[in-house]
Amino acid sequence: MHSIRKGVVTFQRYVFPQHKALFSRLALGQTPAALFITCADSRVDPTLITHSHPGELFVDRNAGNFMPPFHGENASEAAGLEYALKVLKIPNIIICGHTDCGAMKAVWHPERAKDLPSVTRWLTNGKEARRHVMAMKLPEDQQLNAITQRNIVNQLQNLRTYPVVRHALEAGTLDIAGWVYDIEHGKVLEYAPATDSFEILRA
Ligand SMILES: [Zn+2]
Structure with a gap:
């Protein structure tokens, strides 16, 4: 301390x-420029990697950078999202995962988190990504990367289940993006819906 x-x-x-x-x-x-949803991992520093200042990013962090789908429940992610869009009128949402993510490793290997009941429950948010990547039958060294990326795609889909997000997208007042931050190289890959792949982020 x-x-x-x-x-x-x-x-x-x-x-x-x-x-x-x-x-x-x-x-x-x-008046933040973006709602930045990212992992709780200590190595991900949203203001540093976006070269931002205090006041520019409205940050919501949780293990695995999940945005659970809209159920009308009082989840903290839903509350943050509602406040960000309805009150602060934030015009951008970024969901940012990262390399070497412990949450993604635990999604891939749920048996490793079997003594952590709260973690296990939370990580069921990644089960769709796990199912998707399982079906791809990738070599072991590509699995973590694939599940990290697929998880971003799924969380972007979950975002669209919120009426407040759908309305803002339809009104053209909101942009959403999915990123994966590469800790070792300082690079950011961005999801490109047109090709359903991740590409180097460009300004
Ligand atoms: Zn993480």
């Missing part, structure tokens, strides 16, 4: 004063 506390003091002493104008503005409200 000590290093974290020290970090707070360092932020207050050295970082905050350099961005005082920005924080004064942010104290009055937020």
Whole structure:
């Protein structure tokens, strides 16, 4: 805990004063450019990899970057989504997975999470991706990558089950994108619906 506390003091002493104008503005409200749904993994830093600043990304994180489909239930992901679109009127949603994802490994090998009942329940959100990749009969070294990518495609589909998302897409006020961040190389692959594949993200 000590290093974290020290970090707070360092932020207050050295970082905050350099961005005082920005924080004064942010104290009055937020207008984020994107809802960024990503994994809880400590190696994924949304503001760093998008070169963003405080106030620009509305971040929703969970193990496996899932967005469960709309059931009308009071899930936290659904609440975040509703607030982001209806109140903040955020015009972009990015669902971002990553390489070496522990949640995706556990989706692929559910037996490894058998002593973790809450995790097991949560990871059933990845069962469609698992079924899809199982049927592809890929070599072992391609399986994790494939399930990580397929999971993004499925979460993008789940997004469209929310009336608030469908309406915004139909009105042309919302863009959605699916990414996979490559931790080792700093690259981002983006889902291209036209080819149903992932391609290097370009500006
Ligand atoms: Zn992860």
